[in-house]
Structure formats: C-alpha cells, structure tokens
Amino acid sequence: xxxxxxxxxxxxxxxxxxxxxxxxxxxxxxxxxxxxxxxxxxxxxxxxxxxxxxxxxxxxxxxxxxxxxxxxxxxxxxxxxxxxxxxxxxxxxxxxxxxxxxxxxxxxxxxxxxxxxxxxxxxxxxxxx
Amino acid sequence: xxxxxxxxxxxxxxxxxxxxxxxxxxxxxxxxxxxxxxxxxxxxxxxxxxxxxxxxxxxxxxxxxxxxxxxxxxxxxxxxxxxxxxxxxxxxxxxxxxxxxxxxxxxxxxxxxxxxxxxxxxxxxxxxx
DNA sequence: GGTTGCCTTGACGCCGGTGTCAAGGCCTAG
DNA sequence: CTAGGCCTTGACACCGGCGTCAAGGCAACC
Numbered sequence: 382x383x384x385x386x387x388x389x390x391x392x393x394x395x396x397x398x399x400x401x402x403x404x405x406x407x408x409x410x411x412x413x414x415x416x417x418x419x420x421x422x423x424x425x426x427x428x429x430x431x432x433x434x435x436x437x438x439x440x441x442x443x444x445x446x447x448x449x450x451x452x453x454x455x456x457x458x459x460x461x462x463x464x465x466x467x468x469x470x471x472x473x474x475x476x477x478x479x480x481x482x483x484x485x486x487x488x489x490x491x492x493x494x495x496x497x498x499x500x501x502x503x504x505x506x507x508x509x510x
Numbered sequence: 511x512x513x514x515x516x517x518x519x520x521x522x523x524x525x526x527x528x529x530x531x532x533x534x535x536x537x538x539x540x541x542x543x544x545x546x547x548x549x550x551x552x553x554x555x556x557x558x559x560x561x562x563x564x565x566x567x568x569x570x571x572x573x574x575x576x577x578x579x580x581x582x583x584x585x586x587x588x589x590x591x592x593x594x595x596x597x598x599x600x601x602x603x604x605x606x607x608x609x610x611x612x613x614x615x616x617x618x619x620x621x622x623x624x625x626x627x628x629x630x631x632x633x634x635x636x637x638x639x
Numbered sequence: 640g641g642t643t644g645c646c647t648t649g650a651c652g653c654c655g656g657t658g659t660c661a662a663g664g665c666c667t668a669g
Numbered sequence: 670c671t672a673g674g675c676c677t678t679g680a681c682a683c684c685g686g687c688g689t690c691a692a693g694g695c696a697a698c699c
Contacts, residue, residue, distance in 0.1 A: 385675065395676090396657065414665060416676055436613050439655075448638035458620045459627050460638065467624070471617045474610055481607050484565050488600045491587045495596065498588050509577035509589065514645065524646085526687065533686095543695060545646055568685075640699100647694070657683090664677070669670105 382419040384409075391427040398427065404440050406430055406447050426450055429457045437474070442466050511548040513538075520556040527556065533569050535559055535576050555579055558586045566603070571595050 388395045401407040402417075407426055409417035426447055433443045445466055446457035454460065458467060517524045530536040531546075536555055538546035555576055562572045574595055575586035583589065587596060 383676075394657075396659080399678090400655095400657070412676095414676075416665085434656080436616065445638075452638040453636045456620075456623075459624045462638075464621065464624050467617055467621045471614065471621060474614050474617060478607065478610050478614065481603055481610065485600065485603050485607065487565060488596055488603060491585075492593065492596045492600060494585075495588045495593045507582045509574075509581040509591075512646075523687080525689080528648090529687065541646095543646075545695085563686080642699085643697090645694105645696080647692100649691085651690085652688080653686105654684100659680105659682080661679085661681105662677100664675105666675080667673090669672085 382421065382423075384417045384419070387419045387424060387427065390424055391431065393427070393431060401427065401430060406440070406443060436470075438466070438470060442470065511550065511552075513546045513548070516548045516553060516556065519553055520560065522556070522560060530556065530559060535569070535572060562586075565599075567595070567599060571599065 382390075384395045384398055388398055391398075398407060402409060407419075407423055407430070409419050409423070412418050429446055429450055430443055433446060434440075445460060445462035449460035449463050450457040452460070457463060511519075513524045513527055517527055520527075527536060531538060536548075536552055536559070538548050538552070541547050558575055558579055559572055562575060563569075574589060574591035578589035578592050579586040581589065586592060
C-alpha cells in the first residue's frame with residue numbers, strides 16, 4: 382500500500398503520515414523507487430493515533446499505545462505504560478472539567494447580571510459609541 | 511504611573527502591557543522622555559483583560575469589554591456587544607464541556623477495561639520489550 | 640565619570656499538528 | 670514524446686500570548 386492509499390483509507394493526508402513516521406510512530410518499508418510501502422497493520426496504527434490525538438493526547442503520550450499495538454495486542458491501551466498515560470490523562474481531563482465548570486458558572490453569573498441590568502427599569506449601562 | 515509600576519500592580523510583565531497596547535486594548539500617554547505614562551484607570555482595564563484571558567477569551571473577544579469599561583461602566587460586561595461575546599463563549603464552553611465529558615467516559619471505559627484484563631486470571635496482554 | 644535601574648523599539652522563539660508550496664523523480668497512457 | 674498522476678525531500682506558515690535577548694537612551698546617585 383502506498384502513502385496516498387493509506388492516507389485516504391485512514392482519512393488523513395500524506396503530509397500527516399510522513400510526520401507520524403518522522404516522529405517514529407508509523408513504520409514504512411521502501412519500494413525500489415524509494416516509495417513508502419505500508420503494511421496493512423499500519424492502518425490500525427494510524428487509526429489509533431488519530432483517535433488518541435482527537436481525544437487530546439499529544440504525540441509523546443501516544444508512543445506507548447503504538448508500542449502496545451505493535452506488540453500484538455488487540456488494543457493499544459492494555460499495556461502498563463498505556464494505562465499510566467490513561468490515568469494521567471484522565472486526571473488532566475478532570476482538571477480541565479473543573480476549570481471549565483468554574484468558568485461556566487462565572488460566565489453564567491455575568492450574563493445573568495448583565496441581562497438583569499438591561500431589563501431593570503433603571504438602565505444604568507453606558508455603551509460605547 | 512510608568513510601565514513597570516503598572517506591570518507590578520497588575521501582576522504581569524512590561525512585555526505583556528506593550529503587547530496589549532499594540533493590540534489596541536490598553537492606552538498610554540507619553541512623557542517628554544518617551545516613557546509611557548499610564549492613567550490610574552488603565553489598571554482596571556488591564557485587570558479586566560487578564561481576568562478574561564484567564565477565562566479563555568481571546569484578545570479579539572476582549573475588545574468590547576474594554577470599550578464598555580472605557581465608556582464609563584462599572585463593569586465591562588454590561589454592554590450589548592459584551593453580552594453577545596459572553597453568550598457565544600458560554601456556548602463554546604458548553605461545547606468543550608460536552609466533548610471533555612465524552613472523552614472522560616471513553617478514558618474511564620478504556621482504563622476500566624485494561625484494569626479488568628490485568629486482573630483477570632487469563633492475562634492476555636502482550637507488552638512491548 | 641561611572642554605575643545602576645528604569646525605559647525604548649525590534650525581533651526571534653515557542654508549541655504541535657498540520658497545510659502548502661517548491662523542485663524534482665517515477666510510471667503509465669495516449 | 671508528452672501529459673498527468675503518483676511519489677520524494679525540504680522548508681516556511683500558522684495560531685496566540687507572551688518570554689527573552691539585543692542595543693541603546695534617560696535619570697539619579699556616588
């Protein structure tokens with residue numbers, strides 16, 4: 382499988398695949414032409430990468446998952462190193478959730494306050510020109 | 511008030527204040543030396559900016575709030591334009607919250623699955639060297 | 640006069656995952 | 670022979686809010 386086909390099948394671009402290879406995540410053989418030749422298994426790897434990236438993982442975080450897949454596992458997240466990353470990421474996400482929730486409350490409060498002021502009989506706000 | 515003092519009082523750096531000025535958010539007069547001279551009111555403006563940035567707003571989003579403050583309002587979020595931005599941001603934040611919540615569920619599920627596999631009598635995972 | 644500490648503008652670096660363009664090689668079909 | 674479609678490496682652009690260094694002016698004190 383050439384790079385264009387893999388890109389299409391994985392729903393991404395050739396540029397992206399070359400980047401993953403540069404980062405040591407994806408492996409490719411070479412044809413006599415110098416064209417990259419991909420094993421069918423790489424499709425799973427690329428999909429795993431894309432899925433993890435979409436979930437907010439960074440390239441470094443993804444390495445153990447790929448290694449886990451390459452070791453012959455059905456899924457990339459069953460190995461100890463992957464589990465560590467999963468735990469860390471879960472804690473991170475919980476942190477973000479907490480912050481976002483606080484921010485949401487603040488926004489809600491400010492919005493309510495602004496609306497209340499606008500609807501009050503005495504309109505106090507002065508707007509820019 | 512010179513830039514260093516404002517920076518200290520606002521809890522930020524001179525670089526940051528110059529950047530805000532470059533973005534048209536903060537205003538400064540000039541001494542005969544060419545030194546920036548700040549009005550006391552700018553401290554409030556800078557604090558408003560910092561607070562909004564911390565809440566995830568971008569520079570562009572912040573403009574209406576500053577304009578609102580400059581128009582003489584007690585708070586920057588009572589003007590119509592600010593309210594629009596607040597509404598938009600609230601929706602955005604809700605979107606992020608939804609996504610993060612989904613991701614959290616996925617992480618949780620994958621983590622639980624991995625742990626279950628590890629603790630099962632039949633250890634199926636094969637780990638990388 | 641020299642040192643210290645403020646100020647000035649200008650400009651590059653970062654982070655991370657791509658888009659995109661350049662310049663060229665390989666292969667196939669007309 | 671040529672046109673077109675695949676491939677190659679290399680390298681710059683992006684986004685946003687600064688950090689940080691460079692080179693120099695101004696003010697005040699010893």
